[in-house]
Amino acid sequence: xxxxxxxxxxxxxxxxxxxxxxxxxxxxxxxEWPVNxxxxxxxALAAAFEVNRSTVVTALxxxxxxxxxxxxxxxxxxxxxxxxxxxxxxxxxxxxxYVRAGTHLPNSPTIQDINRYEPNPRFIRLGTGELSPALIxxxxxxxxxxxxxGKMTQLGYSEPKxxxxxxxxxxxxxxxxxxxASPASILVVSGALQALQLISLGILHRGSTILLEQxxxxxxxxxxxxxxxxxxxxxxxxxxxAPASVVRQKQLHNGALLYTIPAFHNPTGILMSEQRRRxxxxxxxxxxxxxxxxxxxxxxxxxxxxxxxxxxxxxxxLVLYLGSLSKTLSPGLRIGWIVGPQPVIERLAxxxxxxxxxxxxxxxxxxxxxLTSGRYQRHLERIRTALKERRGRMGELLERWFxxxxxxxxxxxxxxxxxxxxxxxxxxxxxxQALAEGVLLNPGFVYDQTDSQHLRLSYAxxxxxxxxxxxxxxAQLLRANG
Numbered sequence: 001x002x003x004x005x006x007x008x009x010x011x012x013x014x015x016x017x018x019x020x021x022x023x024x025x026x027x028x029x030x031x032e033w034p035v036n037x038x039x040x041x042x043x044a045l046a047a048a049f050e051v052n053r054s055t056v057v058t059a060l061x062x063x064x065x066x067x068x069x070x071x072x073x074x075x076x077x078x079x080x081x082x083x084x085x086x087x088x089x090x091x092x093x094x095x096x097x098y099v100r101a102g103t104h105l106p107n108s109p110t111i112q113d114i115n116r117y118e119p120n121p122r123f124i125r126l127g128t129g130e131l132s133p134a135l136i137x138x139x140x141x142x143x144x145x146x147x148x149x150g151k152m153t154q155l156g157y158s159e160p161k162x163x164x165x166x167x168x169x170x171x172x173x174x175x176x177x178x179x180x181a182s183p184a185s186i187l188v189v190s191g192a193l194q195a196l197q198l199i200s201l202g203i204l205h206r207g208s209t210i211l212l213e214q215x216x217x218x219x220x221x222x223x224x225x226x227x228x229x230x231x232x233x234x235x236x237x238x239x240x241x242a243p244a245s246v247v248r249q250k251q252l253h254n255g256a257l258l259y260t261i262p263a264f265h266n267p268t269g270i271l272m273s274e275q276r277r278r279x280x281x282x283x284x285x286x287x288x289x290x291x292x293x294x295x296x297x298x299x300x301x302x303x304x305x306x307x308x309x310x311x312x313x314x315x316x317x318l319v320l321y322l323g324s325l326s327k328t329l330s331p332g333l334r335i336g337w338i339v340g341p342q343p344v345i346e347r348l349a350x351x352x353x354x355x356x357x358x359x360x361x362x363x364x365x366x367x368x369x370x371l372t373s374g375r376y377q378r379h380l381e382r383i384r385t386a387l388k389e390r391r392g393r394m395g396e397l398l399e400r401w402f403x404x405x406x407x408x409x410x411x412x413x414x415x416x417x418x419x420x421x422x423x424x425x426x427x428x429x430x431x432x433q434a435l436a437e438g439v440l441l442n443p444g445f446v447y448d449q450t451d452s453q454h455l456r457l458s459y460a461x462x463x464x465x466x467x468x469x470x471x472x473x474x475a476q477l478l479r480a481n482g
Contacts, residue, residue, distance in 0.1 A: 002033055002040060004048035016051055020059040028068055028079055039069065039077040105222035110431060110446050117440050124470040126434075127442025127456045129217075129266065129327070129415055132463065135386055136330050137379055144369045151369070155361045160349035162188025162337075163364040169371035170323075170337050177298070178312035179321065181339045187349050190334040190359045192296050192324045193223070194352075199257075199292065199320065200227040202351040203344060208256035211249050211289075213241050215447035215454070217266040218259060233448070234258075238409075240265070240272030243283040250287050258284060258291050263298035263306055264414025267447045267456035271412050274307040281313055289318075296324040296336075299380055301413040302388040317341040325367060327415070328380060334360065335367040387415075390459040390467075397468055401475035405482075415460040418444075424452040425481055433477050439470045 008019040027033040046053045063069045070080045117123050167183035174181050189195045206228035212218050214233025232253045235245040241260055262272035284291050293310045311321040324336035370376040395410055407420045427443040434441045444454030
């Protein structure tokens with residue numbers, strides 16, 4: 001999707017349509033908008049330029065007359081030439097052909113839309129998996145950076161596994177959660193998502209099958225599929241992933257790895273019970289099925305601490321464990337970690353060095369200070385209190401406007417409420433209608449392609465007044481569509 005980063009000057013001497021023509025010609029001539037790129041719809045262009053649709057039509061007609069674009073009924077306008085291609089017989093490079101030939105699969109259109117609109121403050125982010133800016137401790141982060149004066153012994157490239165003082169701090173922190181991990185068995189990464197990428201590149205065979213909960217956050221990303229892996233969903237119930245289903249799917253698909261989010265699952269919010277965790281570990285040991293435990297929400301319990309991570313009971317090196325500061329402290333810090341057997345960690349560290357030569361040294365020093373100074377634990381206590389209040393507020397609003405439309409369970413922690421609509425709807429239509437009203441939704445089908453009855457709601461991001469307005473808007477849309 002081509003991005004519009006400009007608006008015409010309506011008080012200028014040049015007619016507005018002519019300014020639009022000049023802007024688009026500049027994008028085409030400069031190569032930013034390659035040949036064969038599809039322009040946004042007339043309505044989208046009018047909204048982006050903040051002009052009448054008739055003005056856009058006039059501009060497009062002039063571009064068409066200059067043979068820079070061509071239009072097909074029902075298909076919109078496409079760039080067919082650029083300045084150079086009109087002056088020379090040598091064809092311009094087909095950059096879109098290169099884009100289509102890339103081996104990394106694109107995100108789904110809905111995920112691309114979500115990523116595109118999330119930075120725009122006009123939209124209320126009702127499902128986003130991120131702490132509100134009001135909950136990120138910006139002022140304290142500035143203090144932490146000041147406290148680092150005289151402590152940063154080096155700012156060059158870190159060793160492959162990451163800064164040793166940070167790995168020592170992570171090791172000590174994990175011990176409070178029941179996980180014993182020496183610094184040598186920890187790899188610092190730029191968030192849990194990079195950990196998944198390293199695993200797909202470094203230790204899995206092409207064509208392998210990853211088992212995971214259905215629905216799952218991982219279904220919303222083509223990360224493993226781009227590396228030639230397949231995903232196979234495993235059934236869940238109120239206690240988490242179903243062990244018997246794990247066995248069936250492992251045997252049916254020759255599963256190579258189980259990916260699971262046992263603590264405050266994304267998107268359902270389910271907390272896997274202690275008994276279910278024991279059953280799952282027993283099954284995976286019996287089936288010799290390695291486990292990739294994503295525990296990025298594990299510290300965000302709101303009522304009482306949940307069961308210990310799966311890794312805490314791992315006696316045979318079966319579990320690779322992922323943690324991160326992105327959900328609890330700051331996504332911009334870009335600090336996470338993988339814990340596992342040392343040969344695996346060394347292999348993944350080697351792959352990471354080939355990709356980015358190590359995570360930011362400054363971020364690693366900042367994370368070290370947070371973990372060793374006591375600030376992080378105090379921050380977690382504040383975040384739990386704030387999220388508990390936000391969860392309660394969302395519960396009140398859901399009772400007010402959705403009691404006859406949907407069902408839900410209040411999670412014991414994390415960010416998400418998995419709202420089940422009592423009647424299936426066209427989720428893409430609802431997504432588009434909500435977008436037109438300034439509300440950005442996370443529909444269930446991005447986490448399970450067959451889902452037409454769920455929305456992932458987050459109480460972690462939107463401010464109270466925005467939350468109220470967004471939920472009221474969605475409820476009204478559902479009633480109008482019903």
